[in-house]
Amino acid sequence: xxxxxxxxxxxxxxxxxxxxxxxxxxxxxxxxxxxxxxxxxxxxxxxxxxxxxxxxxxxxxxxxxxxxxxxxxxxxxxxxxxxxxxxxxxxxxxxxxxxxxxxxxxxxxxxxxxxxxxxxxxxxxxxxxxxxxxxxxxxxxxxxxxxxxxxxxxxxxxxxxxx
Numbered sequence: 001x002x003x004x005x006x007x008x009x010x011x012x013x014x015x016x017x018x019x020x021x022x023x024x025x026x027x028x029x030x031x032x033x034x035x036x037x038x039x040x041x042x043x044x045x046x047x048x049x050x051x052x053x054x055x056x057x058x059x060x061x062x063x064x065x066x067x068x069x070x071x072x073x074x075x076x077x078x079x080x081x082x083x084x085x086x087x088x089x090x091x092x093x094x095x096x097x098x099x100x101x102x103x104x105x106x107x108x109x110x111x112x113x114x115x116x117x118x119x120x121x122x123x124x125x126x127x128x129x130x131x132x133x134x135x136x137x138x139x140x141x142x143x144x145x146x147x148x149x150x151x152x153x154x155x156x157x158x159x160x161x162x163x
Contacts, residue, residue: 018067
């Protein structure tokens with residue numbers, strides 16, 4: 001049986017429900033707090049609309065008509081500098097370990113450079129070690145404190161990459 005390769009594309013309005021389900025199911029799987037994380041963000045239910053602003057983009061990974069993951073970049077909230085935030089990268093369990101994370105990071109960082117950002121910031125949880133290893137492999141370094149104020153006070157691992 002032939003399977004189609006996953007494709008990375010920009011989010012469309014009809015993707016909102018599927019990507020919100022992916023995000024919340026991963027957060028539940030990893031026992032992430034529902035408060036102070038993407039779980040409770042209003043943007044999680046309106047991902048397409050949330051990225052319809054200047055210097056922002058969200059990509060989904062689709063396979064055979066099903067959204068299996070996604071990630072995006074946007075101006076870092078509550079920060080005056082030229083830094084974007086790498087946001088909401090989540091993958092369904094069956095799609096992990098296939099190299100899609102690196103492909104998605106590269107797509108986002110390419111757009112960040114095109115938008116003229118100088119650095120890319122992210123926040124994650126301490127027990128998301130596989131994600132942290134992926135970020136480090138892709139040039140992110142650990143920070144001692146947060147940059148800006150994303151409102152995700154439960155995320156206490158902060159990383160940054162020069163573009």
